[in-house]
Amino acid sequence: MKQAEFLQTVMPFKDKLFRLAKRLLVSTEEAEDATQEVLLKLWTNKGKMEGYRSVEAFAVTATKNYCLDRLRSKQAGNLKLVHSNYTDENTSLQREVEARDSVSLMQKIMDHLPEQQKIILQLRDVEQYEFEEISEMLDMNPTAVRVALSRARKTVREELIKKHNYGVG
């Protein structure tokens, strides 16, 4: 496989990998590094690439694994900067301002979800993958994906209703 051909294969889903990485790692820079790292790994193993049923699914799996590894080593190194920063920001005024901004509100709710639910919500509701694709990417059976997805959506709903009532009342 030539370099141009590889780039052509990878281009359509490159941003999907980036967004998944950013969902998990929060920082844009780290997400870019993760995407780069995964694509590089894919390129060096390009010989095996024809063997995969879907290169895209494989790349998503690799991104997920890479990001989870990064998070583990960060936790081990006591470097949970991103998360602690963000609780500090939660002054009452800021909270009020941000509550009006649905995007940042949702961002916060999603940041608090368990990793697996975060990943599934990202893959389904943002990237619109089918259940079969997600179950292949995460090596889970489709029913388990559906259950986790439903759970994640309901958690988001609860948080939204809480915020909504608080805002109205």
Place this chain on the structure above:
Amino acid sequence: MELDRIEKLVDKYFEGTTTVAEEKALRTYFSQHEVAPHLAAYQPMFRFFSEAKKETSEKDIRIHPRRKRSYTWLSVAATVAIALGLWFSNKPSAKDEEALLAYHETMQALYMVGENLNKGADKMEYLNEFEQTRNKILPVNQK
């Protein structure tokens, strides 16, 4: 789209039983300005998902490993260092040049001394002359 159908889809959505197409219909519904008041709380969710999909990475794909590149530079640097080292060690250093100069100066000085010595030796010829004459006049017993 009738509100009735949307409500049903919302329920299905939270159970995780909507299809991708149905979810798309939901996103379209919530992206409009007017949403039924009892569904307004869900609006941020669907708007967020639509927004989140727009984010893209600014960086270009770079598929040449960084490590490999730094090794090439390292070998180039090493080659240059060795070449410069060899070149400088072959070229006479300032110390060597000084020594050469000192050698020439010394040789010149020695030649000068030698020349003067030769002048002295020429004068000695007269002494020889004197001895020959004396031998002629006063023959000394010779072997």
